[in-house]
Amino acid sequence: xxxxxxxxxxxxxxxxxxxxxxxxxxxxxxxxxxxxxxxxxxxxxxxxxxxxxxxxxxxxxxxxxxxxxxxxxxxxxxxxxxxxxxxxxxxxxxxxxxxxxxxxxxxxxxxxxxxxxxxxxxxxxxxxxxxxxxxxxxxxxxxxxxxxxxx
Numbered sequence: 001x002x003x004x005x006x007x008x009x010x011x012x013x014x015x016x017x018x019x020x021x022x023x024x025x026x027x028x029x030x031x032x033x034x035x036x037x038x039x040x041x042x043x044x045x046x047x048x049x050x051x052x053x054x055x056x057x058x059x060x061x062x063x064x065x066x067x068x069x070x071x072x073x074x075x076x077x078x079x080x081x082x083x084x085x086x087x088x089x090x091x092x093x094x095x096x097x098x099x100x101x102x103x104x105x106x107x108x109x110x111x112x113x114x115x116x117x118x119x120x121x122x123x124x125x126x127x128x129x130x131x132x133x134x135x136x137x138x139x140x141x142x143x144x145x146x147x148x149x150x151x
Contacts, residue, residue: 008045013052015123017137022103023060023130026067031106034058038111038120048112051119057134058126062099066091076105100126 018037022030036042040052066074074091094102103126111117125134 008047008050008052010050013040013043013045013050016054017057017134018054019057019059019132019138021059021130023063024065027064027102027106030064031103031110034103034107034124035110038107038123051116053120053123055123055137056125057132057137058103058124059130059132060128061103061126062095062128064099064102076101099128 020030020034020037034056037056038053040046040054043052046052071092072090075088076091076094077086077088079086089097091102104121104124107124108117108121111120125132127133
């Protein structure tokens with residue numbers, strides 16, 4: 001008896017769109033769920049070495065919650081590469097200027113550290129408010145209530 005198995009190829013994955021409302025949700029807990037959708041871990045044909053994840057649209061990024069004193073104590077660091085180019089800012093300041101970067105930074109830390117990370121992050125679309133410009137990407141009648149994360 002000959003047994004054979006077939007390996008799924010990169011072009012055979014179906015990439016769905018998910019709308020996630022993060023208003024009044026804790027940053028770390030929702031970032032885990034977003035990372036799972038981007039990696040495709042919820043799919044039955046998940047393969048670790050292929051990009052099989054879905055598109056994720058995040059709305060209400062400005063209303064995300066953090067626990068403890070992170071609002072004032074947590075700092076985000078970056079360096080331009082030039083002498084004296086070290087910059088830091090608190091979560092509170094970053095929320096006022098670029099609230100999308102808070103979620104992007106948290107999700108990026110939860111994705112695998114390999115070549116697929118950049119491709120996964122390109123499929124993450126974040127909007128500060130409730131309005132988004134990607135309404136035509138969702139199937140008719142599909143809303144954030146159909147998404148298991150928002151329940």
